[in-house]
Structures are given as structure tokens and as C-alpha cells.
Amino acid sequence: MRSFFNQFVPAQDCLLCAAACGRRSLCPRCEATLPQLDGPLCPLCAQPLPGGAQHPCGECLRHPPPWQATLAAWRYGFPLDRMIQALKYRHHFGVIEPLVEPLAQLAAARPLPDALLAMPLHRARQRSRGYNQSLLIARALSGRLGVPLLHHACRRTRDTRPQAGLTPTQRRSNLRRAFVCNPCVQGLNIAIVDDIMTSGASLAQLSGALSECGAQRIECWVLARALRTGAS
Numbered sequence: 001m002r003s004f005f006n007q008f009v010p011a012q013d014c015l016l017c018a019a020a021c022g023r024r025s026l027c028p029r030c031e032a033t034l035p036q037l038d039g040p041l042c043p044l045c046a047q048p049l050p051g052g053a054q055h056p057c058g059e060c061l062r063h064p065p066p067w068q069a070t071l072a073a074w075r076y077g078f079p080l081d082r083m084i085q086a087l088k089y090r091h092h093f094g095v096i097e098p099l100v101e102p103l104a105q106l107a108a109a110r111p112l113p114d115a116l117l118a119m120p121l122h123r124a125r126q127r128s129r130g131y132n133q134s135l136l137i138a139r140a141l142s143g144r145l146g147v148p149l150l151h152h153a154c155r156r157t158r159d160t161r162p163q164a165g166l167t168p169t170q171r172r173s174n175l176r177r178a179f180v181c182n183p184c185v186q187g188l189n190i191a192i193v194d195d196i197m198t199s200g201a202s203l204a205q206l207s208g209a210l211s212e213c214g215a216q217r218i219e220c221w222v223l224a225r226a227l228r229t230g231a232s
């Protein structure tokens, strides 16, 4: 992956402090400030658990999510939020390598899925942005882990409003029936790859569509987990 991305990433300054940092997007000092997701974490939603518990959190016990596990590399907060925005909106592909590395390590320590699936963007949004950041992240993981990446297995049928700023209920209704999957997912263990998990509403909708098409097991792999308000 390093060589693939380096073909397109010129030498640059650190995204955060402007120190020269070669082809990486962050200098080592800024990289050390990235917000860690300190464990133990809920195995289903990757929220930190109080007191060293190893079971699902109360929220997942009350409302079990439609997937079997979540892996998250970072806590969504400064300065990582700036890096993900730079990836999403300003073509800063150099942030992928440092952010993907720990997620690949987490994934490699467990049984690997049959295939990866990037969270799809609606065609209109992909056309205006020029690329799907989740697909770039998934491609990097696929290359590192040797797990195939599914293409055309699923599409987003509605160009839903951006989820930021919506309440959890609004997020769910915004996304209703937003995905259509292809029967090629039948019987597969699939990891959905996305940049951030906030409420998990998009991941839940996509998981539901995959399950309806017969996917056997679904995991969510995200770069960053936004902590629930009040999560300890």
C-alpha cells in the first residue's frame, strides 16, 4: 500500500504543525497525539466499557446491533477529525497509511472475514467528490490483510442527507431502505469498512440489507469511533 499511495502523494508538510514530514501526512510528534481508543471496549460497538468488563455494553444489550463485532482504531476527536475531513474533502490520501495501520493490526489478530465491503456512497455524491474515502480505506486494508474486496455487491439507492447534526431517530429514518445488495454476498462473512462510526445508523442499514441477502456474519471495521455522550 505504501508504494501505491506514494506514487500519488507528493512530499508535504505535516497537516497539523506544518513541519516537513516527507510523504507522510503527520510528523511523528503530531502522530503521537492522535486520540487513542482506550480499552476495554464493547465487542459489538467499540464503546469503552467501565471497569474492565468484557461483555457487550448496556446499549448493545438493550438494542443488539445487526452485526457481530466492531473494530475501531481510534477515538474520533482532534486532531484525527481534521485528518478524516482532509481525506474526505481535500484529497489528502496520505492520511490513510498512518490511520489504517492499527486497524489492520487489530483485524490481523482475529479470524479474517471472507471479504471486505466499503460503505458505498450514492453515485451522485461519489461523482461530485470524485472518490469514496471508505473504498480507499478498504483497499488499503485488503492489500495488507490479503482479504478480497467486494465491488458492486451493494449500492446506495438514495442520496441521503448528510447524517451529521441529525438525532438518532432522524438518522434511521433518513437511511431507511437506502441500500440494495446483490445475492453474491450469500453465505459470506463480511467486514464493512467505513471511516467513522457515530450512531452506527448507516452501518445498521447496510448490515440489514446484507443479512436479507444471506450474508452469514457481519463486522464493522472503522477508522474512528465517536464516543457516545456520557460514555465512560
Ligand SMILES: [Zn+2]
Binding pocket: 014, 015, 016, 017, 018, 019, 026, 027, 028, 029, 030, 031
Ligand atoms: Zn506535526
Ligand SMILES: [Zn+2]
Binding pocket: 042, 043, 044, 045, 046, 047, 056, 057, 058, 059, 060, 061
Ligand atoms: Zn456496545
